Amino acid sequence: MAATLRDVTTYDLKLAAPLAAGFILFFVTPLVILLALSFQTDPQGGHYGLTQYVAFLGDSFSLGVLGSTLWLGVKVTVLTLLLGYPVAWLHQRSPAWARGLIMLLVLLPLLTSVVVRTFAWVVILGRQGIVNATLAWIGLIDTPLKLLYTEGGVVVALAQVQMPLMVLPIITALSRIDPNFADASSVLGAGHWRTFRKVILPLSLPGIVAGCLLTYAAAITAFITQSLIGGGQMLFMPMYIYQQASTLQNWPFAAAISIVFLVSVLVVVSIFNALGRLSRGYANA
Amino acid sequence: MVSASPNGPASPRGQTLLLDGITQRYGASLAVNEVTLDIRGGELVALLGPSGCGKTTLLRIIAGFLAQTKGHVMVGGKSVDGLPPNRRSVGIVFQNYALFPHMTVEENVAYGLDARGVDRATQRSEAQRMLDLVKLGHLGDRTPRQLSGGQQQRVALARALAVNPSILLLDEPFAALDKNLRLDMQIEVKRIQRLSGITTILVTHDQEEALSMADRVAVLSQGRLEQFSPPTEIYDAPDSLFVNTFVGSANLLGGVLVDSDRSAGRVRLDAGGLIETRAPKGDLRPGSRVTVCLRPEHLSVDPATGDAETLNGVVEMGLPLGATVVHEIRVGDGTAVKVSEPRIQRTDLLAPGTPVRLAPVAPRLASVFAAA
Numbered sequence: 066m067a068a069t070l071r072d073v074t075t076y077d078l079k080l081a082a083p084l085a086a087g088f089i090l091f092f093v094t095p096l097v098i099l100l101a102l103s104f105q106t107d108p109q110g111g112h113y114g115l116t117q118y119v120a121f122l123g124d125s126f127s128l129g130v131l132g133s134t135l136w137l138g139v140k141v142t143v144l145t146l147l148l149g150y151p152v153a154w155l156h157q158r159s160p161a162w163a164r165g166l167i168m169l170l171v172l173l174p175l176l177t178s179v180v181v182r183t184f185a186w187v188v189i190l191g192r193q194g195i196v197n198a199t200l201a202w203i204g205l206i207d208t209p210l211k212l213l214y215t216e217g218g219v220v221v222a223l224a225q226v227q228m229p230l231m232v233l234p235i236i237t238a239l240s241r242i243d244p245n246f247a248d249a250s251s252v253l254g255a256g257h258w259r260t261f262r263k264v265i266l267p268l269s270l271p272g273i274v275a276g277c278l279l280t281y282a283a284a285i286t287a288f289i290t291q292s293l294i295g296g297g298q299m300l301f302m303p304m305y306i307y308q309q310a311s312t313l314q315n316w317p318f319a320a321a322i323s324i325v326f327l328v329s330v331l332v333v334v335s336i337f338n339a340l341g342r343l344s345r346g347y348a349n350a
Numbered sequence: 351m352v353s354a355s356p357n358g359p360a361s362p363r364g365q366t367l368l369l370d371g372i373t374q375r376y377g378a379s380l381a382v383n384e385v386t387l388d389i390r391g392g393e394l395v396a397l398l399g400p401s402g403c404g405k406t407t408l409l410r411i412i413a414g415f416l417a418q419t420k421g422h423v424m425v426g427g428k429s430v431d432g433l434p435p436n437r438r439s440v441g442i443v444f445q446n447y448a449l450f451p452h453m454t455v456e457e458n459v460a461y462g463l464d465a466r467g468v469d470r471a472t473q474r475s476e477a478q479r480m481l482d483l484v485k486l487g488h489l490g491d492r493t494p495r496q497l498s499g500g501q502q503q504r505v506a507l508a509r510a511l512a513v514n515p516s517i518l519l520l521d522e523p524f525a526a527l528d529k530n531l532r533l534d535m536q537i538e539v540k541r542i543q544r545l546s547g548i549t550t551i552l553v554t555h556d557q558e559e560a561l562s563m564a565d566r567v568a569v570l571s572q573g574r575l576e577q578f579s580p581p582t583e584i585y586d587a588p589d590s591l592f593v594n595t596f597v598g599s600a601n602l603l604g605g606v607l608v609d610s611d612r613s614a615g616r617v618r619l620d621a622g623g624l625i626e627t628r629a630p631k632g633d634l635r636p637g638s639r640v641t642v643c644l645r646p647e648h649l650s651v652d653p654a655t656g657d658a659e660t661l662n663g664v665v666e667m668g669l670p671l672g673a674t675v676v677h678e679i680r681v682g683d684g685t686a687v688k689v690s691e692p693r694i695q696r697t698d699l700l701a702p703g704t705p706v707r708l709a710p711v712a713p714r715l716a717s718v719f720a721a722a
Contacts, residue, residue, distance in 0.1 A: 243446065243448060245444045245446060245448035246448055246450060248413070248415055248435070248442070248444075248448070249442065249444060249448040249450075249509075250450075250461070250465075251415075251434070251435040251436045252413055252414075252435045252436070252438075252440055252441065252442050252510075253436075253441075253461050253462035253465055253509070253510075253513055254436045254437075254462050254465035254466050254513055255436055255461075255462075255465040256436055256465075259465055263450075263461075264450060267452045268451070268452060
């Protein structure tokens with residue numbers, strides 16, 4: 066009896082071996098190689114040192130690319146939050162049939178390829194695209210606006226592409242809030258706005274933090290959308306790394322900026338995580 | 351004891367509440383059907399009924415969460431129809447208390463004052479005074495999660511009363527408490543209600559709670575008001591068969607009305623015997639089929655063989671229940687009748703199979719309704 070009970074509660078580490086092996090082979094090993102590569106002083110091999118890091122951190126162009134990438138993530142995250150929160154809110158307040166519809170619309174982008182979605186944005190934002198055509202037809206503009214290949218275009222396209230990552234955690238957080246809280250607040254004399262600001266928003270913070278984390282991480286590494294909507298003039302970290310590695314064959318430098326990028330992202334992620342821990346104190350009633 | 355909040359009207363407590371022909375329709379079904387309740391200022395009224403009877407719907411209508419299909423809600427003689435909840439001056443204690451988990455106890459209590467733009471210092475002192483009233487003055491900086499169920503309920507009560515509402519609504523407030531604590535809290539809530547003199551509506555499915563706490567009880571069934579009377583009247587003189595069976599327990603016996611006047615009636619029971627009853631409800635003529643309701647304590651058991659003019663039966667089972675003894679008697683027409691007697695009068699249990707005669711302990715206790 067005791068033996069069978071133990072069989073249920075204990076587990077055999079050997080069962081995890083295939084996954085662990087795959088993880089070590091395809092994730093840890095490349096990362097270690099990348100790290101080692103980043104310390105090479107010369108693309109042709111040879112000595113090891115901090116040359117590549119010194120080059121990156123001493124180069125205002127490189128730092129500019131890193132800065133604009135991290136800043137792009139902030140802009141996308143803020144826009145996604147501003148657009149996504151009302152969608153999650155609407156979902157929470159809708160009857161069952163409308164909830165299904167909203168959920169479908171939210172999930173739809175995930176069901177199509179990123180490339181397809183991004184090309185759709187090229188069509189929408191282009192000189193002869195839907196936006197320009199509509200504005201011209203209404204008579205608001207005479208010459209087409211430049212929308213494609215602008216940072217604004219990149220932010221909007223990324224916000225749409227990453228929307229589900231923001232909306233889903235917020236829906237989860239909102240659905241866990243007792244509807245009596247809003248009723249209690251309004252009976253105590255609070256209007257809708259105060260109820261939202263003092264009760265709903267604080268209690269949905271864990272969802273907001275999780276959504277922002279996912280959106281931010283996805284936005285700054287979105288190679289395809291950044292490159293296709295941003296075009297040649299705008300350079301963000303993923304494309305920068307790609308150019309260094311593939312076009313210029315400068316593998317050590319590419320490895321070094323990858324590591325710098327990785328560390329920067331980890332810093333941002335840990336800040337979000339710290340916020341998440343703080344906000345979680347609120348949620349579980 | 352409780353002074354008016356700075357922004358409130360001069361003396362908002364003890365307001366009258368009139369529910370005038372309230373009807374609530376959900377699609378084809380009527381959740382509340384033409385309910386009229388005239389509630390006096392400072393009164394504690396219980397809305398009592400089984401789940402689905404419409405009592406919670408009525409509460410939500412009074413609070414303003416729900417706009418009634420028909421009828422009017424008047425507080426202090428003024429209509430509040432169309433006013434949103436935040437402008438109705440009602441306080442609610444929810445079944446799960448709904449204390450804001452991200453605020454301290456004091457912030458919870460001060461929430462309504464803050465919403466009314468009361469300055470911070472007054473908020474603090476008022477919140478402290480309300481917490482003192484519910485005997486939790488020392489726990490202001492805890493969070494709700496750190497409190498026991500009974501303490502959370504006190505906080506919820508303090509939060510509801512802090513804004514000095516005209517009407518206090520209690521939505522099954524004791525359901526989540528264990529039995530001993532429930533009685534303590536019922537006494538406590540009643541004390542605070544008396545002290546503040548606030549008109550209070552208690553929604554409950556627990557008849558004991560309704561009977562013990564309320565000045566008057568409104569019994570609801572399927573959206574209709576069955577009876578609105580003081581507790582003793584609800585118990586002793588039920589208006590309908592539903593009230594008689596829902597409140598307390600009742601033995602139902604079929605029979606034929608022999609004669610009746612304004613004060614009494616006589617019924618020949620199918621199980622045998624003639625019984626003197628209260629005046630029948632409704633327009634019943636002699637010869638009508640009726641249902642007689644006899645509460646277990648209305649009968650006494652006499653271990654003797656009766657005749658054709660008495661209600662006779664055989665003991666099925668006897669249960670000693672502390673202060674009382676309950677016998678189950680199978681009477682002439684096969685109905686099982688429960689009889690409850692004080693043990694001080696009957697120390698010995700009757701053995702199953704004993705033939706007995708049942709007699710009312712006093713005349714005109716039984717209620718009579720038209721047979722269903």
